[in-house]
Amino acid sequence: MVCAAVLSTIYSMRSLIMCKGCIGSVTIQMKMKALVFFVLFHIATGHFLPPDEELDNEWIHFKTRFGKSYRNEEEELRRTIWQHTLSGVALHNIEADLGMHSYRMGINQYSDMTKEYEKKLNILTFHPAEKIEIGFSLIEPKIEGLEIYTDGSGIDGRIGAAMVVYDYGQLIHSQQCRLPDHCTVFQAEVLGLEVALEFCCTLSVWQKIHIFSDSRSALQAIQDPNNNNEHTRKIKTIYKKATDIAWIRLHCIKVHVGYVGNEMADIQAKESTSRPEVDVENPKSEGTVKSTIRRELLYQWQGRCLLTKNGSHTRKLLPEVKFHTTLFHPKVVQFLTGHGRFPSYFVRFGKSQSNTCPCGKVGDPLHCILECDNTKDLREHLRKISERANLNLPKFEAVAQQGCGDVSVDQSGFGEEGLYQVGFGEEVLDQLGFRDGNHSKLDP
Numbered sequence: 001m002v003c004a005a006v007l008s009t010i011y012s013m014r015s016l017i018m019c020k021g022c023i024g025s026v027t028i029q030m031k032m033k034a035l036v037f038f039v040l041f042h043i044a045t046g047h048f049l050p051p052d053e054e055l056d057n058e059w060i061h062f063k064t065r066f067g068k069s070y071r072n073e074e075e076e077l078r079r080t081i082w083q084h085t086l087s088g089v090a091l092h093n094i095e096a097d098l099g100m101h102s103y104r105m106g107i108n109q110y111s112d113m114t115k116e117y118e119k120k121l122n123i124l125t126f127h128p129a130e131k132i133e134i135g136f137s138l139i140e141p142k143i144e145g146l147e148i149y150t151d152g153s154g155i156d157g158r159i160g161a162a163m164v165v166y167d168y169g170q171l172i173h174s175q176q177c178r179l180p181d182h183c184t185v186f187q188a189e190v191l192g193l194e195v196a197l198e199f200c201c202t203l204s205v206w207q208k209i210h211i212f213s214d215s216r217s218a219l220q221a222i223q224d225p226n227n228n229n230e231h232t233r234k235i236k237t238i239y240k241k242a243t244d245i246a247w248i249r250l251h252c253i254k255v256h257v258g259y260v261g262n263e264m265a266d267i268q269a270k271e272s273t274s275r276p277e278v279d280v281e282n283p284k285s286e287g288t289v290k291s292t293i294r295r296e297l298l299y300q301w302q303g304r305c306l307l308t309k310n311g312s313h314t315r316k317l318l319p320e321v322k323f324h325t326t327l328f329h330p331k332v333v334q335f336l337t338g339h340g341r342f343p344s345y346f347v348r349f350g351k352s353q354s355n356t357c358p359c360g361k362v363g364d365p366l367h368c369i370l371e372c373d374n375t376k377d378l379r380e381h382l383r384k385i386s387e388r389a390n391l392n393l394p395k396f397e398a399v400a401q402q403g404c405g406d407v408s409v410d411q412s413g414f415g416e417e418g419l420y421q422v423g424f425g426e427e428v429l430d431q432l433g434f435r436d437g438n439h440s441k442l443d444p
Contacts (some may be wrong), residue, residue, distance in 0.1 A: 011025040055083070066109035068072040068345040078112040120228045120286070131225035132236045141259055143169045143213060148196045148211045149261035152188025153269035157181050160187040160272030163195045164265045171264065173199070176272035184285055187231075188269070189215035191280060193222065193250075194235050200242040208247045214255035214262055221252075231282075294323065313338040313365065338365045 032248055046328075062068065070078050089105045090393035096104045141147055152161045165173040168398055175195055179188055196211050203209075213219055221232050222239075242248055253259060272279075301321045305311075314337055335339025343363030357363035359372055368375055369382075370402065 010083050018389045034133065046225070046425040047439065058086075060106065062111070068109075087411065120230070132240060133225040134225060134236060134239055134250060136219045136252050138253075139251050140253065141210070141251075141261060146207055146209045147261055148209060149259075149265040150189070150192030150196050150211065150213045151265035151269040152190075152192050152215065152270060153266065153273060154185045155187070155273045158187065158273035159183045159188050160269050160275065161192040161195065162268030163192050163199065164261060164268060166261050167201065169260075174264075174268055175199070176268055176275065176276040178272050179279070179280055179282050180278050181285045182283050182288060184288060185190075186215070186217060187282055187285055189213065189218040190221065190231060190235065191282065192269070193218060194231075194238060197238045197242045197248075200246050201238065203246055206246055207291050208249075210249055210292055211259065212250060212253050212259075214253055216252050219252050230414050284330065298323065330348055334366050335369050340365065342368055361384075397398050 004044060059082065061081065068078075086107065089107060089111075092101060092105045095101050143166070147166045147389070148163060149166070150161070154160075159179040161177045161179065164171060177191060177195060179191065193211065193213060198210075200209055217296075221227055221229065222235055224232075227233075239248070257263065273443045298321065305315060305321050317336055328336065331340075338345060342365050343352060343357060344355040344365075347355040355363055357367060357372055357374075359374055360368055361372070363372075369379065381396045
């Protein structure tokens, strides 16, 4: 990816730096700094990127390889981010070749994404006097004076927020905002409060203002003096400015109990989700990033589970991988893993010459526990205690009889980044709950 002429010049400079005349460590450090400056200059001027035609082909290859598709207005932004990442990767790899790093980097499916998400500020850097606590009360609207209602809503993956202003029961102002689709309803609720406070800052006449929200979690986030969310701290700054020109109180009300202002704010918030363009650029929440990463890791783990040759017996009984641990009785573990007092297990490790059960059939775990007439009494007892023992025996019996469905693997999807493109049979996808796009890659 790096121009040959630039590489040749860089390695020539490296040879010059390491020559016998440059024996002083200070001199070497100065020349290395000059080399880094040279590299950065070529990065800034785009010399580490291929020509335009080759770069276009690389961009097409990137989109094809990772199944990327964008709206017309989005592709230019994504390509700009990708080119910036490409330059950074080239610089890092050159530094790695010069011995400045112990590893090299490459392009993956996240190279067209930014690293922006809601950051948490270091609360220890704030003076105790700056830790503002914005309280709220639980009172009903009295339809007197200036009242502001806020709400956030999410419909079909679109997120919006709204704010309506009433003066003695008459609607005098409203404002809608659509957020990026990666935002949460909580972020929309917080944005509604921010818009309401910004409206208060525009008032020229001092007066009493009541702000009502049906999101107790958003109000509690603002109330917490130790909340280190960047957006929450911004709202507290706006609140402090607004209280200099108005008397403001926040209140939490019940949702959908007939308050006219709250119902209107809800309608406006739902309408804002259908706006053609995003009004406010909001980064992804930390929770959204974590849940997306967990979903992606779970998908990759599921792919490894289906591709490995080991553990086929356990995979037949427990086809779905999970992050949380399920505790089983040691005897149940023997059945689930096949590592127990079964004839087939003894033959496998050379402890017996025959894998036949006393009833004449192959003595594997499924037969011994689910089919053998000699264990019928035990099987009936297991059915009675199956829920207490975390052993869903009827489900295991059905899985053992029907199998796990057809599993097909697309080997072409395996890349050097270790990301798996696994083609599951439809029956398995339904069983594992990985249909309807739940296993998709990280959304841009």
